Amino acid sequence: MDAFEAIHERRSVRRFKPDPVTREDIMQIVDAANWAPSAMNRQPWEFIAVSGEYLQKMGQSFKTVIEPHLKEWDDKPDDGSSLSREGFLQFAANYGNAPVVLVVLTKAEGEPRLHTADLESASAAMENLLLAATALGLGTCWMTGPLLDSEYLRRLLAIPDDKTIVALTPLGYPAVVPKAPKRFDPELTQKIRWVGNLPEFGGVKPDGA
Numbered sequence: 737m738d739a740f741e742a743i744h745e746r747r748s749v750r751r752f753k754p755d756p757v758t759r760e761d762i763m764q765i766v767d768a769a770n771w772a773p774s775a776m777n778r779q780p781w782e783f784i785a786v787s788g789e790y791l792q793k794m795g796q797s798f799k800t801v802i803e804p805h806l807k808e809w810d811d812k813p814d815d816g817s818s819l820s821r822e823g824f825l826q827f828a829a830n831y832g833n834a835p836v837v838l839v840v841l842t843k844a845e846g847e848p849r850l851h852t853a854d855l856e857s858a859s860a861a862m863e864n865l866l867l868a869a870t871a872l873g874l875g876t877c878w879m880t881g882p883l884l885d886s887e888y889l890r891r892l893l894a895i896p897d898d899k900t901i902v903a904l905t906p907l908g909y910p911a912v913v914p915k916a917p918k919r920f921d922p923e924l925t926q927k928i929r930w931v932g933n934l935p936e937f938g939g940v941k942p943d944g945a
């Protein structure tokens with residue numbers, strides 16, 4: 737699978753088969769994450785692979801924490817690309833039955849600009865991780881909802897104070913691949929502005945210049 741295929745085929749998967757994921761696959765995926773670009777080459781990321789009873793505990797706790805928040809959601813039926821409230825609650829309870837959850841951490845220390853740069857770098861690692869998993873036929877879902885439960889996650893996974901949780905993702909073979917949510921402006925008539933005078937780009941000066 738080439739890079740463009742992986743980019744287009746990656747979906748946020750929320751239901752997984754119980755089939756195990758190999759340690760080699762996890763290492764290959766984390767290696768791809770480790771090759772992300774990083775501000776000042778700080779490579780400020782770390783990963784935790786959670787499985788078994790620890791994953792079950794994470795799910796039970798996330799379900800309890802997320803339940804009151806879900807009451808604020810419109811209870812739309814599952815439309816093939818996003819889950820109903822009940823469907824999301826089931827997903828939360830065991831991370832969609834995924835055999836593994838990968839947690840991405842970054843450094844928590846440093847002045848705010850440095851911390852922002854570290855979060856950005858760790859997000860680049862996260863995206864590499866998702867794309868590598870897609871290339872191996874595995875499903876993922878970038879999740880920050882569980883950060884509502886960070887105190888519990890920190891205790892359960894022994895995450896020290898000098899680390900911030902950036903995001904986590906379940907990892908496993910998809911049981912259901914959701915429909916791709918429509919992209920806003922898929923023809924890219926609004927999302928890009930061309931500034932400059934190369935004729936092949938059809939560029940113009942920005943207003944007021």
Ligand SMILES: Cc1cc2nc3c(=O)[nH]c(=O)nc-3n(C[C@H](O)[C@H](O)[C@H](O)COP(=O)(O)O)c2cc1C
Nearest residue numbers: 746747748749750877878879880881882914916917
């Ligand atoms: C920063 C970030 C946080 C997200 N948090 C969650 C989450 O907590 N739970 C969830 O189910 N999906 C979460 N998602 C996934 C988005 O819902 C999903 O990417 C979006 O609906 C587009 O669908 P696609 O990933 O299949 O293209 C998150 C995505 C990003 C980038």
